[in-house]
Amino acid sequence: MRDLRAFTLAGYDKGRGLLVQALWFAVLNTVFMAWFTPARLRVALLRAFGADIGAGVLVRHRVRVLWPWKLTVGDHAWIGEGAWILNLEPVAIGAHACVSQEALLCTGSHDHRAADFRYRNAPVTVGEGAWIAARATVLAGVEVGRCAVVAAGAVLHRDLPELTLHTADGRRRPVGEPV
Incomplete structure (x- = not known):
């Protein structure tokens, strides 16, 4: 039986103080996610809050990032509308x-x-050239390999090797193989 009164934040480091967290939430919910904010400004805001963002990165509107200082994005990556990191x-x-x-x-x-009900957190890595399709979910501790694809609506709970497609029904096949 769960005793949720016993839950604590033990072992979880938010990485910044309360003031920076509050400032980020204010920026996130007023400017960052807004449709009228240019993509270049979103990238600049992420960098200002400590994200390591490469050249030519595109971040669309309605993207949510919990803690920018825990985000690294390589050159020319795209993050689509409504994505949640x-x-x-x-x-x-x-x-x-x-x-x-x-x-x-x-x-x-x-x-x-x-x-x-303690936390069981772990990093997520999306490899170079990989594609996380619309409404797909990648869970804690997972590494998506180079040029791998997580299909639309799929849930990925274990590592995905490079050049592999993970379908919504959980099957895996080489990326180039016909569906």
């Missing part, structure tokens, strides 16, 4: 990778076996 732990997105519309990169979860 729930990075309690570091997220690395490789060069020329694409995180499509409403995709979720989730580095946090809870230990369902523990009565106190």
Whole structure:
């Protein structure tokens, strides 16, 4: 039986103080996610809050990033409308990778076996040239290999080798193989 009163933030480091966290949330919810904010300004705001962002990165509107200082994005990567980077732990997105519309990169979860429901967090890595398609979810501790594809609506809970397609029904095949 869970005892949620026993839950604590033990072992979870947000990485910045309360003032910086509050300032980021204010910027995130007023300017960063807005449709009228130019993509270049979104990139500049992420960098200003500590993200390591490469050249030519495109960040569309309605993107949510929990903690920018725990985000690394390689050159010419794309992050699509409504994507959610729930990075309690570091997220690395490789060069020329694409995180499509409403995709979720989730580095946090809870230990369902523990009565106190403690965190079970781990980083997420999206390899160079990989594609996380629309509404796909990549869970904590997963590494998506170079040029791999997580299909639309798929949930990925274990590493995906390079040049591999993970379908919404959980099957895997080489990227170039016909569907």
